[in-house]
Amino acid sequence: MKPQEILDALQWRYSVKKFDAGKKIEESIWQNILDAAVLTPSSFGLQPWQFLDVRNVELREKLVLASYGQKQVAESSHLLVLTCKKTMDQAHLDRFLAVSQKIRKANAMAIIGENGATDYAGENFKAITLSFIQSLSAEQNFIWNANQIYIVLGNILTVAAMLGIDAIPMEGFEAEKYNEILHIDKNYTAKLVVPFGYRSAQDKNATYNKVRFDKSEIVKII
Numbered sequence: 001m002k003p004q005e006i007l008d009a010l011q012w013r014y015s016v017k018k019f020d021a022g023k024k025i026e027e028s029i030w031q032n033i034l035d036a037a038v039l040t041p042s043s044f045g046l047q048p049w050q051f052l053d054v055r056n057v058e059l060r061e062k063l064v065l066a067s068y069g070q071k072q073v074a075e076s077s078h079l080l081v082l083t084c085k086k087t088m089d090q091a092h093l094d095r096f097l098a099v100s101q102k103i104r105k106a107n108a109m110a111i112i113g114e115n116g117a118t119d120y121a122g123e124n125f126k127a128i129t130l131s132f133i134q135s136l137s138a139e140q141n142f143i144w145n146a147n148q149i150y151i152v153l154g155n156i157l158t159v160a161a162m163l164g165i166d167a168i169p170m171e172g173f174e175a176e177k178y179n180e181i182l183h184i185d186k187n188y189t190a191k192l193v194v195p196f197g198y199r200s201a202q203d204k205n206a207t208y209n210k211v212r213f214d215k216s217e218i219v220k221i222i
């Protein structure tokens, strides 16, 4: 995409209040959005999340009530619930290191040859990361994980806009009810909800101008 086309897509994007319930996102495009979510960067690369692609229609109806009546949860084409890990722990770190070791071993061998490949296991990395995790209080640990979910949000909203897919980011829902209705793994909690699809022609919000502070007030050149 050209720079102006990217900006046009970001101008075109808005938070959809009413979706066209009859219009579905093509599966390959939807998979692009999920791939963008998976490719999101995270602190230390630990990916403290799981993404729920909620396709069950009855469950989505139930979620409307747990979302203060926001119907986009049921009327959109697709619904993604972004969950975060409640506590980052050594078990998660070890799981990450095992995957990392497998993937990076190939890199290391390609660069320095099998005999020289000693650092791909990341022992230093493990010590630093573990000591950081252990320095956090339970609350700080949760907030740290939860903050990562907003990076996913930014990524998928932008990618969706570039693909011509509408969405709305939602914090307005009851996480405990979501956890219950969707039987979310007890180590995770629902953090953000993002319905995706196509705007309804009746959604007046699509015609409203964007409200943003002037760029000169936000961007400071130092």
Ligand SMILES: Cc1cc2nc3c(=O)[nH]c(=O)nc-3n(C[C@H](O)[C@H](O)[C@H](O)COP(=O)(O)O)c2cc1C
Pocket (backbone or CB within 6 Å): 013, 014, 015, 070, 168, 169, 170, 171, 172, 173, 210
């Ligand atoms: C983290 C986050 C949570 C939000 N939660 C809701 C929500 O629950 N319901 C809603 O109608 N809009 C929600 N919004 C949409 C914002 O109100 C909207 O992004 C903002 O007014 C800017 O408008 P725009 O997205 O159309 O540019 C949320 C936005 C963000 C980033």
